[in-house]
Amino acid sequence: MAFESLSDKFQNIFNNLKKKGKLSEADVKAAMREVKMALLEADVNFKVVKDFVNTVKERAIGDEVMESLTPGQHVIKIVNEEMVTLMGSGESELTFTTGGGPTIYMMVGLQGAGKTTTSAKLAGLLKKKGKKPLLVACDIYRPAAIKQLQVVGEQLGIPVFSMGNQNKPIDIAKAALEHGNKNNHDLILLDTAGRLHIDEAMMDELIELKDVMKPKETLLVVDAMTGQDAVHVAELFNEKIGVDGVILTKLDGDTRGGAALSVKAVTQKPIKFAGMGEKLSDLEVFYPERMASRILGMGDVLTLIEKAQSNIDEKKASEMERKFRKAEFNFEDFLEQMQQLKSMGSLSDLMAMIPGMSAQMKNVQIDDKEMAKMEAMILSMTVEERNDPNVINISRKNRIAAGSGNKIQDVNRFIKQFEQSKKMMKQMSGMMGKKGRRGGKGMFGNLPF
Amino acid sequence: MIGIPERKVIMSENKKRGFFGKLVEGLTKTRDNILGGVDQVLSGFSNIDEDFYEELEEALIMADFGIHTALRIISDIKIKVKEQHIKDPMEVKQLLKEELMEIMCLSDDAYSFEEKKSVILIIGVNGVGKTTTIGKLAMRYKAQGKKVVLAAADTFRAAAIEQLTEWSNRANVDIIAGQANSDPGAIVYDAVFAAKARKADLLICDTAGRLHNKKNLMDELGKINKIIDREFPEAHKEVLLVLDSTTGQNALQQAKQFKEVANITGIILTKLDGTAKGGIAIAIQTELNLSVKFIGVGEGIDDLQDFDPEEFIEALFKQ
Numbered sequence: 022m023a024f025e026s027l028s029d030k031f032q033n034i035f036n037n038l039k040k041k042g043k044l045s046e047a048d049v050k051a052a053m054r055e056v057k058m059a060l061l062e063a064d065v066n067f068k069v070v071k072d073f074v075n076t077v078k079e080r081a082i083g084d085e086v087m088e089s090l091t092p093g094q095h096v097i098k099i100v101n102e103e104m105v106t107l108m109g110s111g112e113s114e115l116t117f118t119t120g121g122g123p124t125i126y127m128m129v130g131l132q133g134a135g136k137t138t139t140s141a142k143l144a145g146l147l148k149k150k151g152k153k154p155l156l157v158a159c160d161i162y163r164p165a166a167i168k169q170l171q172v173v174g175e176q177l178g179i180p181v182f183s184m185g186n187q188n189k190p191i192d193i194a195k196a197a198l199e200h201g202n203k204n205n206h207d208l209i210l211l212d213t214a215g216r217l218h219i220d221e222a223m224m225d226e227l228i229e230l231k232d233v234m235k236p237k238e239t240l241l242v243v244d245a246m247t248g249q250d251a252v253h254v255a256e257l258f259n260e261k262i263g264v265d266g267v268i269l270t271k272l273d274g275d276t277r278g279g280a281a282l283s284v285k286a287v288t289q290k291p292i293k294f295a296g297m298g299e300k301l302s303d304l305e306v307f308y309p310e311r312m313a314s315r316i317l318g319m320g321d322v323l324t325l326i327e328k329a330q331s332n333i334d335e336k337k338a339s340e341m342e343r344k345f346r347k348a349e350f351n352f353e354d355f356l357e358q359m360q361q362l363k364s365m366g367s368l369s370d371l372m373a374m375i376p377g378m379s380a381q382m383k384n385v386q387i388d389d390k391e392m393a394k395m396e397a398m399i400l401s402m403t404v405e406e407r408n409d410p411n412v413i414n415i416s417r418k419n420r421i422a423a424g425s426g427n428k429i430q431d432v433n434r435f436i437k438q439f440e441q442s443k444k445m446m447k448q449m450s451g452m453m454g455k456k457g458r459r460g461g462k463g464m465f466g467n468l469p470f
Numbered sequence: 471m472i473g474i475p476e477r478k479v480i481m482s483e484n485k486k487r488g489f490f491g492k493l494v495e496g497l498t499k500t501r502d503n504i505l506g507g508v509d510q511v512l513s514g515f516s517n518i519d520e521d522f523y524e525e526l527e528e529a530l531i532m533a534d535f536g537i538h539t540a541l542r543i544i545s546d547i548k549i550k551v552k553e554q555h556i557k558d559p560m561e562v563k564q565l566l567k568e569e570l571m572e573i574m575c576l577s578d579d580a581y582s583f584e585e586k587k588s589v590i591l592i593i594g595v596n597g598v599g600k601t602t603t604i605g606k607l608a609m610r611y612k613a614q615g616k617k618v619v620l621a622a623a624d625t626f627r628a629a630a631i632e633q634l635t636e637w638s639n640r641a642n643v644d645i646i647a648g649q650a651n652s653d654p655g656a657i658v659y660d661a662v663f664a665a666k667a668r669k670a671d672l673l674i675c676d677t678a679g680r681l682h683n684k685k686n687l688m689d690e691l692g693k694i695n696k697i698i699d700r701e702f703p704e705a706h707k708e709v710l711l712v713l714d715s716t717t718g719q720n721a722l723q724q725a726k727q728f729k730e731v732a733n734i735t736g737i738i739l740t741k742l743d744g745t746a747k748g749g750i751a752i753a754i755q756t757e758l759n760l761s762v763k764f765i766g767v768g769e770g771i772d773d774l775q776d777f778d779p780e781e782f783i784e785a786l787f788k789q
Binding site for chain 1: 528531532533534536537595596597598599602605626627628629630632633635636637650681682683714716717718719720721741743744750769
């Protein structure tokens with residue numbers, strides 16, 4: 022998960038701060054030196070880091086913090102606030118042309134940033150929202166780029182307009198607009214060729230394309246793994262072509278996502294979406310506040326809740342919650358949990374969204390095969406065993422192992438893990454109960470725990 | 471030469487200059503950036519003091535050296551400055567050059583795989599330019615009169631097979647390809663047998679881009695590796711990790727994790743013709759002891775160069 026190690030670092034720094042009852046200026050400075058190192062290692066642009074650290078330092082050394090009873094908490098709050106400011110506030114939605122012709126979006130960026138895939142993902146997302154998109158293959162340079170767009174277009178059931186690679190992109194775009202108008206498309210997405218921001222001729226091509234086509238939005242696609250150079254790229258694209266928003270890709274890697282922090286800070290253009298995976302549905306709206314709290318290791322409960330709401334049956338969930346609180350949780354429930362969780366996405370991603378969880382779960386490798394194994398073991402249990410794990414003795418374990426194609430050690434380990442997670446979930450449900458009372462009823466009611 | 475747009479052809483004609491000239495040209499931006507920073511630091515100080523070192527550290531970090539490598543280089547330089555009683559900040563430039571040279575020098579047998587019967591496995595994350603690099607490598611070895619076979623084992627990305635097929639046409643070399651989404655291990659297996667039967671000198675395998683934290687994809691890479699070891703033990707195996715020079719410190723993570731599933735023998739650093747500083751190459755060499763063997767400095771077919779550390783560093787410091 023992106024930002025993971027950055028958030029680990031921050032948690033360490035914060036834990037050190039929290040321990041102190043009183044903060045001296047030197048304490049703050051030392052902490053800020055570590056914050057600086059952590060951000061630099063995460064590829065946040067050097068200038069951005071400098072400004073960030075200075076702002077936080079200035080605010081943290083002020084009287085307010087020094088006199089506070091919990092100075093550590095106060096510093097954390099300041100870091101959080103500044104982080105949100107850095108990433109921009111509020112999601113920024115795409116704008117559409119109203120009346121008279123289709124909305125046109127133009128995708129631009131360096132080679133290999135993921136423009137073609139992102140174009141298709143975005144078209145797919147907007148198709149779900151009732152738009153009738155047309156993908157246009159304006160990348161005539163990279164071999165098989167057109168074919169790639171056609172393949173992904175077909176997978177999503179979205180038509181792709183192409184004229185081979187012997188026509189100029191501008192002519193292709195013009196013809197596509199005509200075609201779009203004729204076929205009642207209300208959204209046209211131009212996939213352009215990747216180019217270096219310092220390649221004058223190629224940049225001119227984009228400028229011309231933009232002048233003629235007048236796209237409603239020009240979206241810059243940026244690889245989240247980009248280093249210190251990210252800001253130059255974004256600055257130059259913005260300067261020359263004018264950018265309305267940024268889409269970050271490959272955020273499902275373990276990048277520390279410094280590019281995300283820097284690009285917004287330097288260009289003042291909002292990050293609108295984030296690509297989170299290889300599946301064509303893996304494009305998410307970017308929420309700066311949520312990302313900031315993920316970076317700081319505070320979890321992203323809002324996204325988790327949204328995911329849960331769209332995937333999980335509410336009645337079942339509240340029944341489950343009751344069971345958790347009373348620690349009546351058994352293998353039958355566990356099986357159901359697993360199936361529901363699977364429909365929400367990868368487990369490790371979900372874990373990263375739970376406050377404090379990423380640190381606790383760091384050493385637990387969860388992969389899908391492991392899940393399948395567990396499932397097989399539960400399915401090899403009798404109803405009695407599933408409902409009351411305590412009856413599982415050695416001979417039963419042997420049978421379960423044989424039935425599921427595992428070794429008895431695997432069964433032992435699994436049962437142990439199960440007991441552990443039962444304990445953990447009980448703790449968590451306690452935690453949520455408290456918060457729930459404070460933050461209004463039902464806030465966590467939809468969680469599958 | 472079907473389907474190659476005009477621009478490309480013009481570009482590679484324009485660029486028919488010597489190796490050095492092209493490298494300098496390709497690295498102009500790199501040079502501007504590293505030196506822009508370093509020179510500014512060097513000329514802005516009259517004494518060598520803590521502030522000076524801090525500024526130097528910043529300049530290196532801005533060049534994607536990474537904090538650890540930057541600190542290491544600085545501490546080495548500090549020692550040398552003391553030992554040699556250097557007082558003039560400008561003299562530190564020569565020290566820095568020497569230090570980088572020491573780090574980046576290649577072993578003598580770095581390119582010996584080119585003269586042997588070799589399997590070249592090209593790996594890396596998505597979008598770093600693996601397929602394009604293979605196209606360029608194929609052109610280059612074909613021009614040297616070698617028999618080259620390509621294996622299109624990226625069966626995942628849409629149209630990756632078509633892209634490599636296009637390159638095989640341009641380079642006029644054989645390609646072994648299957649259906650999209652077929653098992654990449656099977657393609658490699660077939661390709662190994664084709665390479666043997668056709669008495670190829672070099673078999674170059676494309677692989678699907680994979681994020682290094684995706685366990686199953688990394689396992690798949692391990693499998694491909696095993697197939698080559700088992701079916702073609704007599705061939706030398708060269709595993710080249712392709713890194714995008716615009717990538718920041720995450721490249722270290724990439725190299726580390728790929729190293730775990732495949733015995734990486736070298737790095738190909740692509741896209742050095744942008745404004746990226748490529749300092750990550752120095753970080754990777756310092757921390758993981760992996761050498762850069764090739765660099766990509768442009769989109770033209772002949773813009774893939776052997777990495778020459780001496781010229782690389784000279785070019786970095788050329789006025």
